[in-house]
Amino acid sequence: MLSSSTDVVALARQEAFKDFSFFDEETVPVNIHKPILLQLLKATSAIILTGYIPENASRFSVNLICKAVGNIALHFNPRLDRGYIVRNTRVRGFWENEETCSSAGSNGCIFRRNTYVHLMIFCTNDAFQIAVNGEHFCAFYYRLPLDDVTALEVNGSIQDVRIRQHNLFIYPDPNISRPFRILVLTTEEPLVDFLEIPITVDIGSKFCVGARLFIVGRLKLLPHSFYINLQKGKTIYPHPIILLHLNPRFLYGNSEPYVVMNYWNNGTWGHEERHQGQLSWMPGRDFVLIIRCEYEGYTIWLANKMIGEFKHKLESSNADTLRISGDVVLYQLSMSYT
Incomplete structure (x- = not known):
């Protein structure tokens, strides 16, 4: 004893x-x-x-x-x-x-x-x-x-x-990090398993004009923010090239939520664009977010309402990785072309 x-x-x-x-x-x-x-x-x-x-x-x-x-x-x-x-x-x-x-x-x-x-x-x-x-x-x-x-x-x-x-000169450090599951997003079938946040997903087809990315999930109950990156490369450091950074931010009181859009290239962020107004983001509620790649830029849709657009600053087809992090729960990722 x-x-x-x-x-x-x-x-x-x-x-x-x-x-x-x-x-x-x-x-x-x-x-x-x-x-x-x-x-x-x-x-x-x-x-x-x-x-x-x-x-x-x-x-x-x-x-x-x-x-x-x-x-x-x-x-x-x-x-x-x-x-x-x-x-x-x-x-x-x-x-x-x-x-x-x-x-x-x-x-x-x-x-x-x-x-x-x-x-x-x-x-x-x-x-x-x-x-x-x-x-x-x-x-x-x-x-x-x-x-x-x-x-x-x-x-x-x-x-x-x-x-x-x-x-360290690479982060996450491959000598410490767990071996991670390789998820590949294609047009053949949606991803519905192993969608824990933060998540990094290979884009299996070129993200070019006509591409549609569908993100189905739920906003957490006390959200601060989350982001979606279409990027080239998977490391956090050195910083990957980001063709589209989509960052919804949630405030309380009398402030409305808003969406920041930007890109990263040559070691720096570009000019930040803010899209404000009623975006129908509800803590704890499900949502469907759609990113459409058009000729002149990306359009962002929350269900059937366009909430913003971002002109192309870099060639969209260079995107090989989707990264999502922050205060969301993911149910499904899918992609299609029109």
Whole structure:
């Protein structure tokens, strides 16, 4: 018989470690009761953190703190007791507008009690890219300069924390990432299985004039935003060429939702176009979104109503990948030609 509850916890942690397939031998144990100094962060910097989430865990946070007192560049806060994750920045001791998202991943909830977790924070030119257990999970765009970050702070219900810092030149890192299922979208039949968000899909036919892309799904109950990219290439870093970036954003109060459209080429975004007005986006409701490739550009339809258009900036047939991420649930993807 185990002598105390301490022994029970220790045994549970040992068993969880045996099931942990992302242990990183180069990480080192750290004392989470004080800030952990970091090397200067820049684009290509990566921070890897592993730790144990105990059986009674409610929430924990990982903060990138800055040299100015009271500033936090990234607050990443899984709340297991609420089933969602908060991302935010703190400036001069005051929190800014938080971003929230579900903690669901392709294998259920990505943060589970009595398990070890592998967390990677990768720095690009404009955002922190965050991967959990080898899978890209979300991005958080910089609100404070990256080179202001001096230390890592860990709080809450997480134990046996180990970290390391290094540089990556491809993200997601193929040496860490799970082998992912290759989904190919063609005109032959719709995709209805394995549509977990975020999702990256091969476009099996040229996306040229006459192409129609149908996206059937449901908006989550507390949406912040989601995006759809028609792009060339699958990596997040180096940044792929994006022929169409479609980004619905949802606000509350008296503000109407709106859609941002843009493209990325030669290392930069183009001129952002905003399409505002009543778009009939309802949290928790199903939708059918259609992207049509026309001679002069793309037209975007929500059911039978056109909600915007975007002139071609790049050759549409170069698109070989569809990527969707954010606060939506997907039911079906299909493509046709007229």
